[in-house]
Amino acid sequence: MLLNQFLILAAFLFCVGAYGVLVRKHAVLVLMSIELMINSVNMNLIAFSLRNDNVIGHVFALFVIAVAAAEVGVGLAIVLLIYRNRRSVDPGEVSEMKG
Amino acid sequence: MLAQNIIFGLLAVAMALSAVKLVTTKNVVHAALYLVVVLAGMAAQYILLAAEFVAVTQVLVYIGAIMVLVLFGIMLTRAPIGVTPELDNNSRIPSAIVALFLFGSLGAMLLDAFGDERFDLNNGVATGASGGNMVRTADSIFSQYLVPFEVVSILLLAALVGAIVIARRD
Numbered sequence: 001m002l003l004n005q006f007l008i009l010a011a012f013l014f015c016v017g018a019y020g021v022l023v024r025k026h027a028v029l030v031l032m033s034i035e036l037m038i039n040s041v042n043m044n045l046i047a048f049s050l051r052n053d054n055v056i057g058h059v060f061a062l063f064v065i066a067v068a069a070a071e072v073g074v075g076l077a078i079v080l081l082i083y084r085n086r087r088s089v090d091p092g093e094v095s096e097m098k099g
Numbered sequence: 100m101l102a103q104n105i106i107f108g109l110l111a112v113a114m115a116l117s118a119v120k121l122v123t124t125k126n127v128v129h130a131a132l133y134l135v136v137v138l139a140g141m142a143a144q145y146i147l148l149a150a151e152f153v154a155v156t157q158v159l160v161y162i163g164a165i166m167v168l169v170l171f172g173i174m175l176t177r178a179p180i181g182v183t184p185e186l187d188n189n190s191r192i193p194s195a196i197v198a199l200f201l202f203g204s205l206g207a208m209l210l211d212a213f214g215d216e217r218f219d220l221n222n223g224v225a226t227g228a229s230g231g232n233m234v235r236t237a238d239s240i241f242s243q244y245l246v247p248f249e250v251v252s253i254l255l256l257a258a259l260v261g262a263i264v265i266a267r268r269d
Contacts, residue, residue, distance in 0.1 A: 001103055001104060001107065001147075001217065001218050001220075002215055002216065002217055002218075003213050003216045003217065003218060004209055004210065004213050004214070004215065004216065005104075005107060005111070006107075006144065006148065007209045007213065008206055008209055008210075009111050009114070009115070009144075011202060011205040011206055011209060012115060012118075012202060013114065013115070013118050013137070014201075014205070015198040015199070015201045015202040015205070016115075016118040016119060016121070016122055016198065017118070017122075018197065018198050018201060019122055019194050019195060019197070019198035020121065020122035022190065022193075022194035022197065022198075023122065023187050023188060023190060023191055023194040023195075024122070024186060024187065024188075025185065025186055025187060025188045026127060026186055027176075028127065028169060028172045028173050028176065029122075029127065029130055029186065031169065031172070032121065032130060032131065032134050032169060033121070033122060035134065035138075035161070035165065036118060036121065036134065036137060039137070039138065039141050039161075042141070042153075042157075043141060043144060043145075043148075046144075046145055046148045046150045046153060047148055049148075049150065049224060050148050050149055050150075050218055050222075050224050050225060051216075051218060051219075053219070053222040053223050053224050054223075054224065055224060055232055055235040055236045055239055056239060057150075058150050058152065058153050058232060058236045058239075059236055059239045059240055059244050061150070061153050062152075062153060062156060062236070062240070063244075063247060063248075063251055065153075065156055065157065065160050065161070066160075066251045066254070066255060067251070067254065068165070069160055069164065069165060069255070069258075070254055070255050070257075070258030070259075071258075072165050072168055072169070073168065073258050073259060073262040074258050074261055074262050074265070076168055076169070076171070076172040076262070076266075077261070077262040077263075077265040077266035078265060079172055079176060080172070080175055080176065080265075080266045081265055081266060083175070083176040083177075084268075089176050090188075092188055
């Protein structure tokens with residue numbers, strides 16, 4: 001197995017996730033795209049763990065999964081609050097803090 | 100060697116297609132289901148990379164918990180179930196250019212840096228030496244990374260309480 005096949009797959013998924021974050025109008029879909037990006041970073045950590053012959057990448061990936069779970073919980077709470085106040089979940093419409 | 104590459108190829112094609120469908124589909128619930136395919140493929144890739152504990156955690160946390168949260172989010176924001184034409188904003192082409200440029204530069208950098216470097220499939224992580232990777236991961240978490248582990252548990256608690264405080268009606 002090449003190291004690069006995993007890294008390039010992860011890079012592709014990261015870029016697809018970035019496209020989703022930029023283009024989606026529904027905040028839950030934006031959160032899903034962020035999950036995709038986080039996962040592709042995890043794949044890099046695991047691949048380099050095998051390459052460098054230590055398990056620190058596995059530990060780091062577990063921490064990333066825990067932080068992503070926290071992020072999704074708080075993110076969905078914020079989305080629900082925005083929906084309750086504005087009846088819309090378009091991130092482009094939430095622009096009160098625009099200078 | 101060959102079998103691993105075939106499995107990687109099948110999984111990679113399925114994951115890439117599902118990821119593209121995830122960001123282009125016009126149905127919110129279908130997007131969540133495509134995300135499940137990508138996450139499950141990712142867990143299989145972790146097993147291919149000899150990270151069995153991370154793969155199990157991926158299935159439990161992502162496919163088990165986070166997807167339920169996301170589906171609840173879809174339900175509670177009363178997203179239209181079914182085809183909705185207006186899920187993308189009007190910056191599709193600039194976003195696609197940004198993503199393609201990012202992929203091009205990342206891919207060129209990776210090819211330049213790692214070329215055709217191969218995994219050493221006889222090293223300790225690949226063969227599961229000294230009790231397997233799960234044992235080594237646990238040793239690592241509960242000795243070297245004990246303080247970050249505790250910090251993560253506090254973070255999860257704070258995020259949970261914060262989510263309740265933000266989302267409850269008062």
